[in-house]
Amino acid sequence: MVEPIFDYQFRLILIGDSTVGKSSLLKYFTDGKFAEVSDPTVGVDFFARLIEVKDGTRIKLQLWDTAGQERFRSITKSYYRNSVGALLVYDICNRTSFDNIPLWMSEAKRHIEPHRPVFCLVGCKLDLVNNGGKREVSKEEAKAFADQHSLFHVETSAKNGLNVEEAFRCVTQEVFNRIQSGEYKVEDGWDGIKTGFSRPSGLNFNLVEAEPAKLSCC
């Protein structure tokens, strides 16, 4: 068995109220499938996928799915710290889930500190709106909120896969850009970003890449 070759590994976390569709989004993103029936997540779940950013750099995404239920709030907290990016997930047809987004965001910011994560506001179940369901969160309102807080924004459907790839891709690209710009660096004891292994030249390249960033901080 051959291990997939990648240059970086990013850890992302998905947060948002229960039933908004986090698990479904991840299932589609990693498996390309959708299930009508999806049990609420108990605690956390883990997914992984390889993705390429624009310059062809291979990124392995480690994706932590969390339970939206209140009773697991204290459990899911532990997963923020090692994340470099967070998908703030709401249900387009559920107003409350959008109203809670600021809470989720501040919770994430607080726990990811001192790191500044990349956020993407993800509206789910777009297919329902297209099939005559009642939209409770307008695209404009969500966009305005996203702009105000400098977040990416996408509306997706895990059922037909619309924009699912896009939601993850924008976060990944942004994290990579921030590495390039030197804002993010690989740190010991933090699993948000790790360098990959397995490709000898890439390994060297990465080390060279990472060095200046480290020096600048010291």
Next chain:
Amino acid sequence: MFRSRSWFGGGWGRPKNLHSLEHLKYLYNVLSRNQTVSEHNRSLLVESLRSIAEILIWGDQNDSSVFDFFLEKNMLSFFLRIMRQRSGGSSFVCVQLLQTLNILFENIRNETSLYYLLSNNHVNSIIVHKFDFSDEEVMAYYISFLKTLSLKLNAHTIHFFYNEHTNDFPLYTEAIKFFNHPESMVRIAVRTLTLNVYKVEDTSMLAFIRDRTAAPYFSNIVWFIGKHIQELDTCVRNDADHQSQNRLSDLVAEHLDHLHYLNDILCLNITDLNHVLTDHLLHKLLIPLYIYSLSSNRRRMSNNDLVAQSLSKVSLTPKTSQNSSPKMHDVTNGKVSCVVALFLLSQVFLILSHSPLVQTLAWIILKTDKTVFENGVDKLHDFFEYEKQRERQSSEEEASGSVSSEKDKDSSCSKENLLYEQANINITDEEKQRLVDPMEGMGSVKNHPFLETVYEALDCTENDYAALFGLSLLYAMSSNRGVTSDITEQVLRPKKSFISKSSTTSKDVKYTYNTFLVEKMLQIIIFSCQPSCRVRLVTLELALKLFIQLTVCDGKTVLSESHRHTIETARVQSMALLRNFYKSEEIFLDMFEHEYCDMLKGSLNVEWLCMDSAILLPPTGTPMTGIDFTKRLPCGEVERARRAIRVYFLVRNLVLTLNGEVETQLPLTNPQSCVQIDQALDLNNSDLIACTVVYKDGTKMRRFLVIDILQLILVEPDTKRLGWGVSKLVGFLQDIEVAGDKDDSRCLHITIHRPISGASTNRVPLLNAKFVFDDNIRCMAAKQRLTKGRIKARQKKMQHIARLLEIPGQSGPPSPAFAGQGGPYTRSSVRPTRVENRALFNINRGPGFAAPRRDSSPGVIHRADESIRRHRDGESPSRGANLKIENGRRDARSRDNSSSRVRSREGSPRMPRPRSEEIPLELIKKAPHSIIDMAPKITIIPRPQTPRVISSETEPSTSNEHPKEVIKTEISVSEETSFIAEENGEDDENL
């Protein structure tokens, strides 16, 4: 923990480093190639599973990429898949799987890893998986896996296990299915698990426990405890011969386990849970079985019996276990013997302290009266509730100022509240009246059927079998933290009331106590002081403890004159009892001191006592049962003496406590008056014998031998002050053995045994060495002094005991005579014992014991010089430093001459007369409070030294002819009279 399967089974492509990501990848390959368990791969799988746990734990602490790999490959799902397969000897694999999971959960420290493992109900599906529990190993690993999980429970993780939406809590519900598993390790794990669950502060989870599981779980526990004690009872009934002590002790231990477990739950203070548990315990176990068994006495009316029986039958059969339970009722009618009930109730009160529970129980035992009792068991508790209610009401009424007309005397007095003293006068008088008259007291007892049974148990006329349990129950109730004073007051503790004299406004404090019970205690105490009585020491000690609780209030004794008088009688009788055993044998003194040390080790611990199943069997006398001396009757003369000594000490202690006094007479050796090692001593003017001490290992030391009143001291000259020495070794003269050396007349073999002490059980002698003297004369002198010192030391102690026991002949020469043991001459010189001597102990009797002493035999008198002065006193050497040590040597030499003469008479049938009197025994100045009066300052007047050897034997040893004033003198004289002095002339130099 790990099965001993080889780590190094070989295999292709396996990485060398076992703790590495590479190895985990290798193992992942193994698992993915062997997804179906079969005969062929199961060993490989087992080994892989075990290795995976190892690597994950290693990675948890060293390399996060290890766990990442485990996550990415979703390796947990392999585990579940393996578990669900039924083929290929799956229990073999399952055991390893459970073990691997157990190790993982026990050791993973990384929070996110742990939560991941707990997530998504994987663990719950393992918990509910139908393992083959008939396989012992599967059972053991399964339950310890559950227990490990329970240790991870907290307010956060509880949600992985308890789902409030589905009201599902498999960890708990699956575990309690095994609460009565035959394997005790399983039961213990279940109990630990339940406690870990209850500890979690989660309201909805606890509500689930209470609403969905508490009633069935607790009623099952209670039912099984009931079943258990039936077994225990049967075991006691059928084992009068102490044949199944082991079984009994297991059953008792089991009952203790139950109680401790219940107490652990109650101590968590979960109100709702405690409510359910208390309810079950009271109504299905403690009242119908334990308490109603107290009503099984012969004189009980039959209809009551029936009520009790039917009620206990009903309550003891839990709805859920109806099928398996009927047997026990057929056998025992739902009751246990009174003795067992008392014992178990004692345990209950000693272990449980949950107030609502013990309070109710205590109330029922102490206060239930006949009318309530006849109404049956359910009414009992109702009545208690009603009483409480009434009490509350009446105190409210009092507060509002209206005096209730039907005020109940037990419940209404507010002792502390002085405002309402008017109301209390009547009560106090009434109560006093009732208590003054013992018959009336008994009358009120008659109305309390359970208390009456307890009181009846205290009767020791035949034996003290039940009495011990009656006492322990009363003691346990009165010392239970959860039982409030308003219940124990007057019954188990003195009652304090304030009386205001009608004429004045001044108030008196009035104490009353349970006269009836106090008299019961006094009976036991008096009984214990009679020869050949059947009361065990432990019973006496417990009675004394209870007695103190019954009669001491606010730090003082509230005992009436007549009861004080009875105590005095007991004291006199305990002395008289011991006097019968006061003997000349050395063993008496040794025993006396040993028993005292033993007593000092600590007073009776009632909780420990009630853990001992041995007391459940009828009292026995034979030590061959292995039962503790205090918990059985004495066997033989020596043990009877031991017992008498103990009884004496116990009663003496009681008297001291009641009088608020401290012991000043015991132990016989006052450690304060002893010379310690490394103490500097002023040896100017004392007798010193130079010697070389040769140890068994060949080391030699030059020392000076000093013989004090009680001690032998080896000193080294003090380099700083002339004439002073530093003690290098001290030993008690009473513990020495001296023997000559047949080849070297300058040598002595001296053994100093360790003193009998409570602290150490070290029986290795303090010293066992050869002493080489400058010449045989000095050697003889030393030997004489040691031999005599030993005798004298013992005599002094015996005299002290005689004084304590108020032996009448005390003022005269002490009755028992001693002869040193072990020395060759004393042995050869034993004379026939006197007619007057009391019977000797049958054992340990041999030559060398108890040589008679003639009361008027001549002693050579010496001046008791204060030649050794303690450095401790702080005085600097006032006298000019001179050659005192040299003097000492010279003195010794001069006396050695006489010693040699004695030696030459060795073998004579007459008592040899070692001229020890010429070698004055040094008297060290003692502190004035020295326990033993050493009479150090008395100059003893020589008495006529008429050798009356034979005739004196007819003289009573305990003659009381000498007036008190001369006691000290007489004693001192007699100290010197073991041997007959012949050469009077030489004595003068010592005067």
